[in-house]
Amino acid sequence: MLTNARLVYQTHDHVRCINAAINRAHEICGNANVRLTSTREAILKLLWQSHQPLGAYQLQQQLTKVSDKPIAPPTIYRAIEFLTDLGLVHRIPSLNAYVGCPFPNSDHSNIFLICESCKTVAEIADNRVNTLLEGLSDKANFKPKSQTIELFGLCPNCEPGDNDE
Amino acid sequence: MLTNARLVYQTHDHVRCINAAINRAHEICGNANVRLTSTREAILKLLWQSHQPLGAYQLQQQLTKVSDKPIAPPTIYRAIEFLTDLGLVHRIPSLNAYVGCPFPNSDHSNIFLICESCKTVAEIADNRVNTLLEGLSDKANFKPKSQTIELFGLCPNCEPGDNDE
DNA sequence: AAAATTTATGTTATATTATAACATACTATT
DNA sequence: AATAGTATGTTATAATATAACATAAATTTT
Numbered sequence: 001m002l003t004n005a006r007l008v009y010q011t012h013d014h015v016r017c018i019n020a021a022i023n024r025a026h027e028i029c030g031n032a033n034v035r036l037t038s039t040r041e042a043i044l045k046l047l048w049q050s051h052q053p054l055g056a057y058q059l060q061q062q063l064t065k066v067s068d069k070p071i072a073p074p075t076i077y078r079a080i081e082f083l084t085d086l087g088l089v090h091r092i093p094s095l096n097a098y099v100g101c102p103f104p105n106s107d108h109s110n111i112f113l114i115c116e117s118c119k120t121v122a123e124i125a126d127n128r129v130n131t132l133l134e135g136l137s138d139k140a141n142f143k144p145k146s147q148t149i150e151l152f153g154l155c156p157n158c159e160p161g162d163n164d165e
Numbered sequence: 166m167l168t169n170a171r172l173v174y175q176t177h178d179h180v181r182c183i184n185a186a187i188n189r190a191h192e193i194c195g196n197a198n199v200r201l202t203s204t205r206e207a208i209l210k211l212l213w214q215s216h217q218p219l220g221a222y223q224l225q226q227q228l229t230k231v232s233d234k235p236i237a238p239p240t241i242y243r244a245i246e247f248l249t250d251l252g253l254v255h256r257i258p259s260l261n262a263y264v265g266c267p268f269p270n271s272d273h274s275n276i277f278l279i280c281e282s283c284k285t286v287a288e289i290a291d292n293r294v295n296t297l298l299e300g301l302s303d304k305a306n307f308k309p310k311s312q313t314i315e316l317f318g319l320c321p322n323c324e325p326g327d328n329d330e
Numbered sequence: 331a332a333a334a335t336t337t338a339t340g341t342t343a344t345a346t347t348a349t350a351a352c353a354t355a356c357t358a359t360t
Numbered sequence: 361a362a363t364a365g366t367a368t369g370t371t372a373t374a375a376t377a378t379a380a381c382a383t384a385a386a387t388t389t390t
Contacts, residue, residue: 032274074186113309124301133294133316141174143319148314151312156307
């Protein structure tokens with residue numbers, strides 16, 4: 001099982017996470033022979049800085065603030081598409097928002113733990129889930145290609161009562 | 166395991182399905198002491214008539230055709246909200262579209278098999294999935310309240326090769 | 331039955347999310 | 361430097377969803 005839940009829910013040196021993610025992204029782009037331009041990198045960084053997924057227009061606002069010249073929606077959506085195609089970013093369909101992927105390149109389950117209170121999103125990958133869903137698909141004669149699993153609830157910081165593990 | 170996959174993928178007397186669904190809806194509304202008005206019933210029926218999820222504006226068009234007077238978006242969204250709150254209808258987040266629920270009142274997994282070719286959607290409920298996801302949530306100290314699972318792929322009618330089971 | 335209350339719908343306007351289409355600029359090669 | 365390929369700028373608009381307030385219909389109370 002892979003997850004970034006502890007990092008998301010507990011305070012930690014997040015700057016290191018961000019830097020590591022950016023480095024990994026450069027590596028992945030290098031391998032794929034595509035360019036992580038400054039706009040794309042800036043958007044990836046903004047998504048990594050926030051444990052809450054950001055919408056395209058939030059990204060636009062923040063990016064415009066940083067870059068001093070106004071950035072139009074198509075630029076944002078193009079960067080998002082680039083990053084999601086590479087698996088560096090996920091779209092959370094129910095939120096119309098985007099979040100950095102903590103384990104690009106790894107096997108994915110695309111399981112998202114979405115806190116209904118603070119909106120924080122953690123991600124999990126677990127093979128048993130994939131296996132089970134493949135089995136169910138198979139029984140229905142359905143050939144799955146990809147999946148998104150959204151769990152809505154309360155993260156440990158928002159759950160009343162015992163907060164720690 | 167519950168599923169409507171066979172009904173969705175194979176030709177059958179769908180009028181009976183629709184009527185049964187409407188009857189069930191009346192029953193559920195009666196029990197909940199809320200009203201299944203003609204608009205709400207019409208929208209539920211439209212959703213049941215289609216094995217593809219319909220968007221709010223598609224519903225609007227079709228309803229306007231039937232009712233002769235133009236129906237505005239808020240009316241549609243209100244009816245959708247009413248029906249989803251009762252569990253009679255599901256929203257498919259990645260499609261911004263809505264589909265009738267084949268087993269309201271039953272335990273749910275909210276697993277949707279979405280055909281990328283013909284857009285048909287079948288639904289599955291399976292306790293093992295819920296159990297597994299609860300276990301994963303628990304490890305992350307996340308308290309899940311609801312979930313949506315979207316599987317994207319090809320239904321048996323769109324999958325090249327062997328079509329039958 | 332009339333008045334009051336609740337529930338549902340009508341109506342207008344607008345917010346939010348996303349894309350189409352075409353122009354310009356930048357990058358890497360030849 | 362010319363070319364081809366890739367990325368971004370720019371303008372307009374499509375598609376999805378909701379806010380706010382007015383009216384109507386159904387239900388309950390008197």
